[in-house]
Amino acid sequence: MRIVLLGAPGAGKGTHCKRIVDKYGLVHLSSGDILRQERANGSELGKKAQEYMDSGALVPDDLIVAMMAGAVDAVKDKGFVLDGFPRTVNQAKSLDESLKNLGLQIDVVLDLEVNDSVVVDRITGRRSCPGCGAVYHVKNIKPKVEGVCDSCGGALVQRPDDVEDVVKNRLTNYHTQTAPVVDYYKGNNDVFEVDGNKSIDELASVIFGKLDSVNS
Numbered sequence: 001m002r003i004v005l006l007g008a009p010g011a012g013k014g015t016h017c018k019r020i021v022d023k024y025g026l027v028h029l030s031s032g033d034i035l036r037q038e039r040a041n042g043s044e045l046g047k048k049a050q051e052y053m054d055s056g057a058l059v060p061d062d063l064i065v066a067m068m069a070g071a072v073d074a075v076k077d078k079g080f081v082l083d084g085f086p087r088t089v090n091q092a093k094s095l096d097e098s099l100k101n102l103g104l105q106i107d108v109v110l111d112l113e114v115n116d117s118v119v120v121d122r123i124t125g126r127r128s129c130p131g132c133g134a135v136y137h138v139k140n141i142k143p144k145v146e147g148v149c150d151s152c153g154g155a156l157v158q159r160p161d162d163v164e165d166v167v168k169n170r171l172t173n174y175h176t177q178t179a180p181v182v183d184y185y186k187g188n189n190d191v192f193e194v195d196g197n198k199s200i201d202e203l204a205s206v207i208f209g210k211l212d213s214v215n216s
């Protein structure tokens, strides 16, 4: 299966992608994680992306499209879940084009819908492990020992773009630039809109139900 997971920052895309890839044996392609890795490696792309990311702006389409076309090409024979990409209609069109050139297409689009107030609370409370990528929340998903990753023992951090002012900027950009991607997909694909305000387990079972019906 080739899946696109859409939704505002903090809608739970990362959490649900991990569950989906574990259950269906797919590859998780998160544009945000790839960009953070590029920055950690000090690459040219990482340097170019830095200023946009830290202010909550979108990185320009040409950089993202080239980066993600390479990532998709590398795993084209396996199924994958795209997380955080595409984030503009231009990116979605370029993705369709590059998949078409490979003789492939997106099988299912999931859209996680969450209220803005929930998003702000979720993101500003989010803490993540730079070592293994595990994600926690100061109130809702606490690690066993405060500030320490359950999985690998690493020190948990708050992403610099998870502070309130930057989150508000990211949400504004989501509504203006990314929400239209849902309508773009509705023109050509099956789009499943799911209520992202539900608990993680409830939502996972709704998502698995949808994916099982596509996969059967």
Ligand code: AMP
Binding pocket: 009, 031, 032, 033, 035, 052, 053, 054, 056, 057, 058, 059, 060, 064, 083, 084, 085, 086, 087, 088, 091, 161, 170
């Ligand atoms: P995320 O981890 O998905 O919230 O992404 C973190 C940041 O990386 C975003 O706020 C953007 O600055 C940048 N970014 C990630 N994916 C994209 C994309 N598809 N298009 C443009 N910028 C992106």
